[in-house]
Amino acid sequence: MHDRLTEARGVLADTTKHPESLVILAARVVVGQTDDARECGDAIEMLRLLDRRPLHAIAAAVFPKGGAA
Template identity: 90%
Template sequence: MHDRLTEARAVLADTTQHPDSLVILAARVVVGQTDDARECGDALDLLRLLDRRPLHAIAAASFPNGGAA
């Protein structure tokens, strides 16, 4: 899990060098795994810009099972 979050952060740090599909995937990983509210908010903002689906569909994909552990 930690390695995935680290890799996702690296992708988000250099979004211009990666295809949108990979940036969207990385943002979803960050939203689902970070404990930092600001980082989560930034990733959600990026998802709003890149992902064409409605926000409730994005949240459902980022938080499977409604966020329950």
């Protein structure tokens, strides 16, 4: 899991070099795995900008159990 989060962070750090679909996937990984509220917020903002689905649909995809563990 740590390696996956590290790779996702790398994609988000340089979004211009990656396809939009990979950036969206990386943002979903960061939102689902980070413990940093600011990083999570930044990734959610990236999703809001790139993912064309309504925000509630994005949240359902990122938090399939409504955020419950």
